[in-house]
Amino acid sequence: MRIVVDYDLCESNAICMAIAPDVFEVRDDDFLYVLNEAPGEDRRGQMEEAVQRCPKQAIAIEG
Amino acid sequence: MRDSVTIVGASLAGLRAAETLRRDGFGGRISLIGEEPHQPYDRPPLSKQVLAGDWEPERALLTPAEKLEPLGIDLRLGVRATGLDVAARQLEVDGVAEPFDGLLIATGARCRILPGTEGLAGVHTLRTLDDCLAIRAALDAGADRMVVIGAGFIGAEVASVAVGRGASVTLVEALPAPFARLLGREMGAVVADVHVANGVDLRCGVGVSSVVGGPGAMTVAMADGSDVDADLVVVGIGVVPNTGWLEGSGLTLDDGVVCDATCLAGPNVVAAGDVARWTDPRTGESMRVEHWDNAVEQGRHAVRRLLATDEEAEVYAPVPWFWSDQYDRKIQLAGRPHPDDEVRVVDGSTDEHRFAAFYGRRGQLTAVLGMNRPRQVMQGRGLLEQGAGWDDALAVAAGWG
Numbered sequence: 001m002r003i004v005v006d007y008d009l010c011e012s013n014a015i016c017m018a019i020a021p022d023v024f025e026v027r028d029d030d031f032l033y034v035l036n037e038a039p040g041e042d043r044r045g046q047m048e049e050a051v052q053r054c055p056k057q058a059i060a061i062e063g
Numbered sequence: 064m065r066d067s068v069t070i071v072g073a074s075l076a077g078l079r080a081a082e083t084l085r086r087d088g089f090g091g092r093i094s095l096i097g098e099e100p101h102q103p104y105d106r107p108p109l110s111k112q113v114l115a116g117d118w119e120p121e122r123a124l125l126t127p128a129e130k131l132e133p134l135g136i137d138l139r140l141g142v143r144a145t146g147l148d149v150a151a152r153q154l155e156v157d158g159v160a161e162p163f164d165g166l167l168i169a170t171g172a173r174c175r176i177l178p179g180t181e182g183l184a185g186v187h188t189l190r191t192l193d194d195c196l197a198i199r200a201a202l203d204a205g206a207d208r209m210v211v212i213g214a215g216f217i218g219a220e221v222a223s224v225a226v227g228r229g230a231s232v233t234l235v236e237a238l239p240a241p242f243a244r245l246l247g248r249e250m251g252a253v254v255a256d257v258h259v260a261n262g263v264d265l266r267c268g269v270g271v272s273s274v275v276g277g278p279g280a281m282t283v284a285m286a287d288g289s290d291v292d293a294d295l296v297v298v299g300i301g302v303v304p305n306t307g308w309l310e311g312s313g314l315t316l317d318d319g320v321v322c323d324a325t326c327l328a329g330p331n332v333v334a335a336g337d338v339a340r341w342t343d344p345r346t347g348e349s350m351r352v353e354h355w356d357n358a359v360e361q362g363r364h365a366v367r368r369l370l371a372t373d374e375e376a377e378v379y380a381p382v383p384w385f386w387s388d389q390y391d392r393k394i395q396l397a398g399r400p401h402p403d404d405e406v407r408v409v410d411g412s413t414d415e416h417r418f419a420a421f422y423g424r425r426g427q428l429t430a431v432l433g434m435n436r437p438r439q440v441m442q443g444r445g446l447l448e449q450g451a452g453w454d455d456a457l458a459v460a461a462g463w464g
Contacts (some may be wrong), residue, residue: 013386013395014437015356018444026438030393048086052079052363055107055355055386 001044002062003037009058016050016059024050065165065370066091069154071144072169073097075105075355076336076362078125080167083363085134089370091164093136096156100141101192102128107355109195110220111388115227116199120192144170149313149329165331165369168309168320169362172302172337172353177212177271185278186296189217198297201278202228206294209233210283212271214241216387218299219258223389226261233264233291235283240267247402250420250432253413254394257434260416261390264291302353304338319351325376326365335365344378345450346399354385382447384440392416395437397444398430405453409460410439419443419463421456428456439463 003023010032016024020043023036039047044061051059068084070077073095081093097103103125112118131138139156146155147166154163174188187198198221207230211218214236222232238244241258243251258265270286274296284290304319313329315321319340320328326341328334336358340351352361364379371377384397400406400422411418411434419439422430428451431443439460446456 011386011388011393012437013393014441015384017438018441026441028438030435030437053356053359 001039001041001047003034003039003047004060004062005032005034006058006060007032009056011056011058013055015053015055019050019053020046023047067094067164068092068167068366068369069094069096069163069165070167070169070366071096071154072167072171072336072338073099073103073138073140074169074171074336074358075103075125076171076358076365077167077169078103078362079359080169080335080362080366081136082126082134084366084370085136087367087370093134095136095138096142096144097138097140098143099191099193102131102140103138104192106190109192110189110217111224113192113195114189114199114202114221114224116203120196123192144308147309147312147314147332149332152331163331166333167362167366167369168328168332168334168338169336169358169365170305170308170338172304174298175301175303177274177298177300180274180296180298183274183277185276185281185294186274186298188298189221190302198295201295202230206279207231208293208295210235210281210291210293210296212283212296212298213300214238214255214258214265214267215299215301216242216385218297219254219389220387221297221299222258222263223261226263226390231262231264233266233283233293234258235269235271235285235291236265236267237270238267241265244402245400246396246432247400247404247406247422249406250413253416253418253434254389257389257392257416302337304340304351306338322365324378324380326361326368326379327376331369333365333369335361339365341379344380348399350383350399352381352383354383356384357381382444384444386437392434393437395433395440396430397440398422398428398447400430400432404429407457409457410463411436419460421453421460423453423456426453427451428453 014026108123180186240251273284320334322341386395404422417435419433419436433440
C-alpha cells in the first residue's frame with residue numbers, strides 16, 4: 001500500500017493529520033508532508049478513512 | 064437484513080452514504096434520488112474555485128463517473144421526492160408512490176430569500192451549481208460592483224472571490240459585527256478586519272430596506288438612509304431545511320427532521336446532513352449542522368444505523384468542524400462556541416491574521432478557531448473529542464510555540 005497525495009488539490013485542511021499524525025503532517029509553512037508513504041497493511045482502514053474524510057479528495061491509496 | 068436502501072438527496076451526505084454501504088459490503092439495491100439534473104457535485108468550490116473561474120464545474124464532481132459506475136448505484140437524477148408515508152413504507156417520487164425498505168433522508172437545505180426580492184433579476188443566492196454559474200456569468204460579463212447582503216461564511220467567500228476578480232464589493236451585515244453570532248465579537252472583529260484589509264466596504268449594524276432595479280443597474284437602500292449602487296446583489300442570509308415534502312409523513316419536523324441520538328427519525332427511516340436535527344449526547348443541545356464534514360460523517364453514520372439493530376445502534380457524537388477560505392486566509396473552527404465564551408489566543412497573532420484561539424466555558428474547552436493554523440485546529444479538535452478541560456487544553460497549547 002502506497003499513499004499518494006495530489007498536491008494540486010491539497011488545501012492543507014489537516015483532517016488526515018488528525019486521523020494519522022504519524023503518516024500526515026501539516027507544518028507551519030501550511031504544506032502537507034507525508035511522513036510515511038508506505039504504511040503497513042494493518043493501517044489500511046485508517047488510510048481509507050483519511051481518503052474519505054479529505055475535503056479535497058487529494059489522497060489516494062495505490063496497491 | 065435489508066434488501067434495499069433508498070436515499071433521497073444526491074449531494075454529499077447521500078452519495079457518501081451510498082458509497083459507504085457498498086464499501087461495507089451491502090449487496091442489495093441502492094437507489095439514490097436527486098432533484099438536480101447534474102451528477103453529484105461538491106458545494107464548497109461553488110463559492111471558491113468555480114466562482115473564481117479557476118475550475119470548470121466538472122472538477123467539482125464528488126466522485127468521478129469511472130469510480131461511481133462499479134458501485135452499481137441506481138442514480139435517479141432530475142426527479143423529486145414529493146411525499147412520504149412512514150407507516151405504509153411508501154415514498155412518493157414526482158407524485159408516484161413506490162415502496163421502500165430502508166430510507167435515508169438527505170434533502171439538505173435551500174437559501175433563505177430576502178423578503179421583497181423574490182424573482183428579482185440581478186439578485187442571486189448561492190447554493191447550487193446553477194446559482195454559482197449565474198453569478199460567474201455576471202462577473203464574466205463585466206459586472207464589477209457587487210453588494211453582498213449577509214456576512215456569513217458564504218457571503219464572505221463570495222466577497223473574497225469577487226474582490227479577487229477585481230470587483231468593488233460592499234458587504235452588508237445587520238448585526239453589529241460580522242460572524243459575531245458564531246465567533247463572538249472579538250474574533251468576529253478579526254475576520255471583519257481581514258475583509259477591510261482586502262478593500263471591502265463593510266457595513267455592519269445596518270439592515271437593508273429595499274433592493275430595486277435590474278442587472279447592471281441596481282440600488283440597495285439601507286435602513287440608515289444611505290444607498291449603494293451595484294451591478295449585482297448576492298444574498299447570503301442562511302438556509303432553510305428542505306422538509307416541506309415530509310409534511311404529514313409521520314416524522315417529527317422542527318427546523319429539520321428530528322432524529323434520536325443515533326440518527327433514526329422513525330421506523331426504517333434515518334436522516335443526515337443539513338436537514339437532520341438531533342440531540343448532541345455531549346452537551347444535551349439540539350443540533351442541526353450545516354458543515355461539509357458533518358454531511359460526510361452523518362451520512363455514513365445514519366446509513367449504518369439503518370442496517371443495525373436497536374441494540375447495535377451507536378449514538379452520533381461528532382465534534383463539528385468547518386473551514387472557509389477567504390482571500391489568502393484559511394479559517395477553521397472546531398467545536399461549538401457560545402458568543403459569551405472566554406476567548407484566548409494560544410498561538411500566533413490576530414494582528415497578523417495568523418493565529419489559533421481557544422474558546423472556553425465553565426472550565427471546559429468548547430471550541431478552537433484558527434486562521435492559517437490547520438495543525439493547531441486539528442490538535443484542538445482532538446482535545447475537544449477527549450472532552451479536555453480548559454487548563455489542560457492551555458497546557459497542551461503552551462507546547463505549540
